[in-house]
Amino acid sequence: MPATVAVDGRGVERGLDALAAGVRTAIADGIAVRLFGDPAELGGIEGAEVVAAPDEISNDHDPVRAVRTRTDASVVMAAKDVAEGRSQALVSAGPTGATMTAALFAMKRLRGVRRPALALQLAVPGRPGPPTVLLDVGANTEVRSQDLVQFGVLGAAFARAVLGVSSPRVALLSVGEEPKKGTPIVVDAHAELASLEGIDFVGNVEGRDLLGSVADVIVTDGFTGNVVLKTLEGTAKAVSAAVGDAARSNPLAALGGLLLRPALGGLRREMDPDTTGGAILLGLRGVAVVAHGNAGPEGLANAIRLAAHAVDENAVERTGELLASAGATRGELGA
Amino acid sequence: MPATVAVDGRGVERGLDALAAGVRTAIADGIAVRLFGDPAELGGIEGAEVVAAPDEISNDHDPVRAVRTRTDASVVMAAKDVAEGRSQALVSAGPTGATMTAALFAMKRLRGVRRPALALQLAVPGRPGPPTVLLDVGANTEVRSQDLVQFGVLGAAFARAVLGVSSPRVALLSVGEEPKKGTPIVVDAHAELASLEGIDFVGNVEGRDLLGSVADVIVTDGFTGNVVLKTLEGTAKAVSAAVGDAARSNPLAALGGLLLRPALGGLRREMDPDTTGGAILLGLRGVAVVAHGNAGPEGLANAIRLAAHAVDENAVERTGELLASAGATRGELGA
Numbered sequence: 001m002p003a004t005v006a007v008d009g010r011g012v013e014r015g016l017d018a019l020a021a022g023v024r025t026a027i028a029d030g031i032a033v034r035l036f037g038d039p040a041e042l043g044g045i046e047g048a049e050v051v052a053a054p055d056e057i058s059n060d061h062d063p064v065r066a067v068r069t070r071t072d073a074s075v076v077m078a079a080k081d082v083a084e085g086r087s088q089a090l091v092s093a094g095p096t097g098a099t100m101t102a103a104l105f106a107m108k109r110l111r112g113v114r115r116p117a118l119a120l121q122l123a124v125p126g127r128p129g130p131p132t133v134l135l136d137v138g139a140n141t142e143v144r145s146q147d148l149v150q151f152g153v154l155g156a157a158f159a160r161a162v163l164g165v166s167s168p169r170v171a172l173l174s175v176g177e178e179p180k181k182g183t184p185i186v187v188d189a190h191a192e193l194a195s196l197e198g199i200d201f202v203g204n205v206e207g208r209d210l211l212g213s214v215a216d217v218i219v220t221d222g223f224t225g226n227v228v229l230k231t232l233e234g235t236a237k238a239v240s241a242a243v244g245d246a247a248r249s250n251p252l253a254a255l256g257g258l259l260l261r262p263a264l265g266g267l268r269r270e271m272d273p274d275t276t277g278g279a280i281l282l283g284l285r286g287v288a289v290v291a292h293g294n295a296g297p298e299g300l301a302n303a304i305r306l307a308a309h310a311v312d313e314n315a316v317e318r319t320g321e322l323l324a325s326a327g328a329t330r331g332e333l334g335a
Numbered sequence: 336m337p338a339t340v341a342v343d344g345r346g347v348e349r350g351l352d353a354l355a356a357g358v359r360t361a362i363a364d365g366i367a368v369r370l371f372g373d374p375a376e377l378g379g380i381e382g383a384e385v386v387a388a389p390d391e392i393s394n395d396h397d398p399v400r401a402v403r404t405r406t407d408a409s410v411v412m413a414a415k416d417v418a419e420g421r422s423q424a425l426v427s428a429g430p431t432g433a434t435m436t437a438a439l440f441a442m443k444r445l446r447g448v449r450r451p452a453l454a455l456q457l458a459v460p461g462r463p464g465p466p467t468v469l470l471d472v473g474a475n476t477e478v479r480s481q482d483l484v485q486f487g488v489l490g491a492a493f494a495r496a497v498l499g500v501s502s503p504r505v506a507l508l509s510v511g512e513e514p515k516k517g518t519p520i521v522v523d524a525h526a527e528l529a530s531l532e533g534i535d536f537v538g539n540v541e542g543r544d545l546l547g548s549v550a551d552v553i554v555t556d557g558f559t560g561n562v563v564l565k566t567l568e569g570t571a572k573a574v575s576a577a578v579g580d581a582a583r584s585n586p587l588a589a590l591g592g593l594l595l596r597p598a599l600g601g602l603r604r605e606m607d608p609d610t611t612g613g614a615i616l617l618g619l620r621g622v623a624v625v626a627h628g629n630a631g632p633e634g635l636a637n638a639i640r641l642a643a644h645a646v647d648e649n650a651v652e653r654t655g656e657l658l659a660s661a662g663a664t665r666g667e668l669g670a
Contacts, residue, residue, distance in 0.1 A: 125577035138510060141518050175473060175561040183476050183558055207565030211573040223518055224559050226510040230542030231563050235570040238546040242460035243578070246598035256594025263581035263588035 002030045003311035005304050006078035006087040007048075009037025010056040011094025013294050019093075020045045022300025029301075031308045034087050036074040053077045056094075063097035067105055075099055079106035082286045089287035089307035091278070093300060099290045100139055100281055107286035110320050112329020115140050116283035117151045118222070118290065119158055120229060121276040124211050130163040133217045134210065137279055138226040145188035146333040148172065148219050152193050152201065153328040154282040155217035157319035162280075162310050163216075167200050171215035173224065174204040189219075192333065196326045233273065277302025280310065282319065287311055337365045338646035340639050341413035341422035342383075344372025345391040346429025348629050354428075355380045357635025364636075366643045369422050371409040388412045391429075398432035402440055410434055414441035417621045424622035424642035426613070428635060434625050435474055435616055442621035445655050447664020450475050451618035452486045453557070453625065454493055455564060456611040459546050465498040467550060471557040472564045472614055478556040480523035481668040483507065487528050487536065488663040489617040490552035492654035497615075497645050498551075502535050506550035508559065509539040524554075527668065531661045568608065612637025615645065617654065622646055 005026070012019045023033050027047040035042050036053040043050060053074035057066045067076055075094050079102035081087045090107075092099040100118065109116060119135035133155045140147065152170045159168035172190055174182035179190045181204060193201040205215055207228065220228070247257025269275055277299055278291035287310045291303035310316075323329050340361070347354045358368050362382040370377050371388040378385060388409035392401045402411055410429050414437035416422045425442075427434040435453065444451060454470035468490045475482065487505045494503035507525055509517035514525045516539060528536040540550055542563065555563070582592025604610055612634055613626040622645045626638035645651075658664050 125573045126580050141510060173562060175476060175558055186558075207562040207567075208569030208572070210566055211569050220562075223510055223521075224562055227508060227542040227555075227559055227563060228566050231545055231566050232542075232570055234543030234546050235567055236574060237543070238460045239571060239574045243595075243599065245461050247595060249598045252594045253598035256591040256596070256598075259587045259591025260578075260582060260595060261591075263584045263591075264578065 002032050003089060003308040004032040004034060004087040005089045005091055005307050006034045006036065006081040007304060008075045008078050008090070008092035008094050008099070009035045009042050009050075010053070010074040011058065011092065012300070013093070014296055016041055018295070018297050019300060021297035022295070022304065023048050025297065025301035026304035026308070029305060031304060033304065034078075034081060036078040036081070051077065051081070057098040059095045061095075061098065063095065063101045067098060067101040075102045076106075079103050079288070083107050088311040089289065091289045091291060091303050091307050093291035093293065093295050093303070096138065096290050096293070099288065103281055103284055103286070103288035107284040107288065110283055110285055110316070110323065112323055112331060113150060113283040114330050115143065115147045115150070116281050117154055118279045119155055119282050120279045121163075122210060122232070123275060124213065127213060130159070130165055130216065131276065132210065132215060133159050133163070134225060134229065135217070135219060135282065136222040136225050137229045138222045139281065140222040142223070143185065143221040145185045145192060148185070148189035148221065149192045149196065149333055150283070150323070150328055151219045152199060152217065153196070153323050153326050154319060155219060156199055157322040158280065158282055158315060159216050160322075161313045161315040161318045162306070165216050168216035169200050169202045169214070170217045170219065171202050171205040171209070173207070173218055173220035173228075175206065177204050177206070179203065196328060198322070198326050274299030274302065277304075277306045280306060285316060287316060337367050338424060338643035339367040339369060339422040340424045340426055340642045341369045341371065341416040342639060343410045343413050343425070343427035343429050343434070344370045344377050344385075345388070345409040346393065346427065347635070348428070349631055351376055353630070353632050354635060356632035357630070357639065358383050360632065360636035361639035361643070364640060366639055368639065369413075369416060371413040371416070386412065386416070392433040394430045396433065398430065398436045402433060402436040410437045414438050414623070418442050423646040424624065426624045426626060426638050426642050428626035428628065428630050428638070431473065431625050431628070434623065438616055438619055438621070438623035442619040442623065445618055445620055445651070445658065447658055447666060448485060448618040449665050450478065450482045450485070451616050452489055453614045454490055454617050455614045456498075457545060457567070458610060459548065462548060465494070465500055465551065466611065467545065468494050468498070468552045469545065469560060469564065470552070470554060470617065471560050473557045473561040474616065475557040477558070478520065480520045480527060481665075483520070483524035483554050483556065484527045484531065484668055485618070485658070485663055486554045487534060487552065488531070488658050488661050489654060490554060491534055492657040493615065493617055493650060494551050495657075496648040496650040496653045497641070500551050503551035504535050504537045504549070505552045505554065506537050506540040506544070508542070508553055508555035508563075510541065512539050512541070514539070531663060533657070533661050609634030609637065612641045615641060620651060622651060
């Protein structure tokens with residue numbers, strides 16, 4: 001049976017056409033889509049089951065308050081749809097805070113998880129194979145060391161179940177490779193990760209290793225992760241823009257840019273946020289994907305594919321099993 | 336009178352030839368150099384005054400312990416040279432921790448400063464004008480909100496005195512523009528920065544703004560700053576490598592790469608760590624520059640130039656004045 005994904009039909013920055021194209025692509029892949037929003041707007045998307053959701057949560061709302069009170073909002077109804085078993089995964093391109101809150105309230109945390117984390121796949125330019133998983137990229141600005149330990153297990157379970165990495169190498173982001181480098185919380189997390197069962201902990205990595213090949217999963221707090229993620233995006237954009245400026249600076253350079261362009265296609269695709277589709281919230285009893293705010297048709301389709309793939313591979317169940325076998329649930333970690 | 340710079344003649348990764356070339360360039364600029372190390376090795380550098388320093392602090396030593404006990408180490412003697420007035424600034428390409436510790440112990444902090452910060456200039460690809468100052472990039476992995484406030488003032492004073500920015504825009508690195516975004520420490524620092532006299536605080540910026548034009552000074556803690564800095568370096572390197580791979584992938588692309596190369600020279604120069612020369616330790620009663628570990632001749636010359644320029648512009652005195660007039664000294668900030 002194909003996975004059924006509950007898709008938030010509101011708050012898509014690029015508009016209804018992008019949403020419709022993304023949903024159609026996912027449906028063509030054999031994924032069942034239940035679409036929450038305005039039936040008058042969404043009716044034209046063939047193959048999607050439209051569910052009327054009259055309200056919308058925007059960036060101006062406080063996420064927690066809005067999710068509690070706006071029970072008719074599209075993202076709240078879609079999350080509830082998953083919790084009640086009519087669909088198996090949530091995808092939203094609306095405000096990140098609202099999506100995370102709606103998912104957390106409706107789906108609840110896996111047993112023993114203190115804080116769910118938002119995980120993003122980072123494609124490494126020029127390196128084939130699965131992307132690196134970076135988490136947390138923004139769910140928790142403050143963490144304890146045992147949260148970082150759990151993030152390591154959540155990331156490893158995701159890399160195994162969804163990316164097919166049989167023995168993911170887990171690393172901790174810090175300011176040096178030595179175990180004692182970093183804040184006290186990072187130093188404690190290093191020691192705890194090193195003692196976990198069944199996790200291949202490879203130690204600390206630095207900022208320059210994010211686009212390298214030394215780890216499959218890189219763990220950090222949500223403040224650092226969010227800053228780093230936006231730094232990556234900003235740098236890639238600034239460099240691309242500067243290369244474009246260079247190519248426009250004189251006719252010979254312009255010819256050079258033209259000749260080089262096809263070979264650069266792979267790089268452009270790798271660095272496009274649409275390629276991975278979005279971030280996934282790990283540690284819940286259900287699948288929730290936060291699509292990139294500015295996702296286009298390809299990005300939205302990939303977000304839905306990611307959600308469906310996590311369902312097909314039983315990512316949630318396998319995460320619970322790994323947490324238990326690694327001794328990384330709330331009761332077992334030093335608190 | 337030209338500035339006299341005390342240069343650590345040991346621990347230069349790229350070796351003596353790089354050091355000699357860098358020092359010669361600085362001397363040709365009219366800077367007086369006192370060079371600390373092995374006279375047998377350093378004697379051939381014309382124009383530099385060589386001071387025998389028999390010992391060396393390496394990356395294997397604990398910086399604090401080594402600086403305390405190894406009084407004959409080149410970096411310790413060079414820092415003392417500044418403190419005792421024989422030279423006006425310290426430059427070292429040796430281990431960062433040892434350089435910072437030697438500088439702090441010998442030169443002491445400016446009145447009212449709790450924690451000195453390491454500041455780096457970030458060139459913005461394709462944007463002319465002064466670089467953006469990012470601090471702290473690694474002196475303090477943990478900070479209080481009043482430290483972040485002081486970093487803002489230290490960075491603003493540096494941008495004014497050394498970079499010639501008459502009214503530097505100071506921003507705080509966080510996970511969103513709203514004043515309430517970020518950790519409690521960041522939220523408190525935002526409120527305190529907003530109330531400072533004589534500082535143009537423009538609010539929070541995100542990781543993607545590091546290479547933008549929204550601020551002249553960007554403040555963060557030393558953990559985030561260090562991770563972000565290495566992320567920037569790593570991304571630029573990964574993208575350059577991928578562009579190079581693309582140019583080698585077929586003959587037409589290779590021709591394209593060749594034609595584009597001259598126009599890309601400016602970008603390469605902007606993104607080369609050697610262009611800024613190194614990080615400067617702010618908040619001390621003296622000038623100390625940490626050259627990039629892997630600095631070449633140009634990088635070492637630029638590190639010495641940066642130090643001499645800070646001396647010529649009375650950066651230390653002007654920093655003390657701005658701290659006092661902004662009400663940002665230890666006694667005046669909420670503790």
